[in-house]
Amino acid sequence: MGISAIKKYIDLKLIMLLAGFYVLFDIVFIARYAYMRANYPNEVFEPWFDFLVYNILIDFLVVVTYMSLIAISTKRFLHKNYSWVKIIIIHTIFSILIGLIIRLIFDLVGIATGQIPFSEYQVAESLSRFMYVIHLNFLIYFAMVFIIYTYYYVKQVKEAEKQRGMLETQLVNTRMKMLSSQLQPHFLFNTLNSIAVLADLDKEKAKDTIADLSDFLREILYSRNDNEITLEKELRTLEYYLNILNVRFSDHLTIKKDIDQNLLNKKIPALLLQPLIENSIKHGYSYDHTDLHIQISVKERDNYLIIRVANNGKALASKHEELLQNGVGLANINDRLRNLYHDDYFFEISNISENGAGVQTIIKIPLHD
Structure with a gap:
């Protein structure tokens, strides 16, 4: 696939925008984690390495990749003129899926690295962890979807203004x-x-x-x-x-x-x-x-x-x-x-x-x- 074909489906500026937004979220998350460690020394916390690798890095890569796919899907939604009801339903389903996917990847990484013994793995416990943060995943997802739609809307407005200017000049x-x-x-x-x-x-x-x-x-x-x-x-x-x-x-x-x-x-x-x-x-x-x-x-x-x-x-x-x-x-x-x-x-x-x-x-x- 050539560069022009890639640009047709993937907008690098939008991906960088989404990644930048999630970087800000991770910075706040790290600051919160540091505050909790400093003020509650009796609590049990993960080592910094595990926290940064598993909770930050892997989560960042999964979310940005997933939202890049959502951005591509959103572009297709706009081109096909789907109704807003249908779009909201689809995005609500996707907002739930992102939490399930993140939970599944974390479980697989934990099993693969030996942090979670396979014999002790419990689906119910994993589901509970998923439900514990489902509202946060929902809000983050729709915040990034808002960024995607705003980006495409502004881009369409600029292109329309450019075309109108060209037509007026012609x-x-x-x-x-x-x-x-x-x-x-x-x-x-x-x-x-x-x-x-x-x-x-x-x-x-x-x-x-x-x-x-x-x-x-x-x-x-x-x-x-x-x-x-x-x-x-x-x-x-x-x-x-x-x-x-x-x-x-x-x-x-x-x-x-x-x-x-x-x-x-x-x-x-x-x-x-x-x-x-x-x-x-x-x-x-x-x-x-x-x-x-x-x-x-x-x-x-x-x-x-x-x-x-x-x-x-x-x-x-x-x-x-x-x-x-x-x-x-x-x-x-x-x-x-x-x-x-x-x-x-x-x-x-x-x-x-x-x-x-x-x-x-x-x-x-x-x-x-």
């Missing part, structure tokens, strides 16, 4: 990949349209834009399996996108950045800023707002990373909830934030003032490396 990764696959074609479609327009107007600019698009896509592909990347890498990726925008909108678009340099190594969702800028441009331009100024800021407040993208463009006519329902990019951002941070995030798009122009998008996420 679920988050699966959702993030689905959302990324949804977002990237959406961006690509818009950018290719811009390049198609540039190809007729300025071939050199079109080539430069294709180069920026190539670099942008390269950054995306390299981090496609990363749900979060550093702010520094996100800004580097964003720069390629901004180059594309500057070519397309020329002097009618100004983008400024106010980034706390101490936050560059902090993690944010991958490809987060690009759709925010895209949305700001899409809804910001209007007949009355032909020159658009966009401000990107990243700050820290109360151990949260605050991202704000604001423009001076057309005010919103729709509320935040309506925008999420109608916009693929915005709904995508909200879904990704929820997957990564559950309820520990803030995401809102609103007008900067009630009467004037300007729209701001604010995202608040936990700060971590």
Whole structure:
């Protein structure tokens, strides 16, 4: 039988736990025996050697071996989903058997070593000794059974927590990949349209834009399996996108950045800023707002990373909830934030003032490396 097969039936950690418990019991037993010898010198006691060998060592080996077998049986009980009534009855029978087995082994060892002459051996006397300690055997047995069940229960809880954690991680990764696959074609479609327009107007600019698009896509592909990347890498990726925008909108678009340099190594969702800028441009331009100024800021407040993208463009006519329902990019951002941070995030798009122009998008996420 190989090591893996042995581990399937025998849990060494549990056996050590049971042995440790019985060692404590034996220590108390030895202390009691020493106290009795010291305070009652007129009583007849066994020699220390006989006491330690027969009453402690042999008893220890028998009990630990027996309880190891009980641990294996208990594992099978749990797997077969026996009723509690049946389990209690079985363990009650086993608790009686352990006393009988210990008594039988002691008798056999005594006969084999000559301590008990075979001709003088009496079953009734042996049975009386068994009945004298039957309550103690019962209590010790069920104390160790309690340890066994507690051990298996805690182990099952830990395994269940581990599996649930793995499933949650797999679920988050699966959702993030689905959302990324949804977002990237959406961006690509818009950018290719811009390049198609540039190809007729300025071939050199079109080539430069294709180069920026190539670099942008390269950054995306390299981090496609990363749900979060550093702010520094996100800004580097964003720069390629901004180059594309500057070519397309020329002097009618100004983008400024106010980034706390101490936050560059902090993690944010991958490809987060690009759709925010895209949305700001899409809804910001209007007949009355032909020159658009966009401000990107990243700050820290109360151990949260605050991202704000604001423009001076057309005010919103729709509320935040309506925008999420109608916009693929915005709904995508909200879904990704929820997957990564559950309820520990803030995401809102609103007008900067009630009467004037300007729209701001604010995202608040936990700060971590």
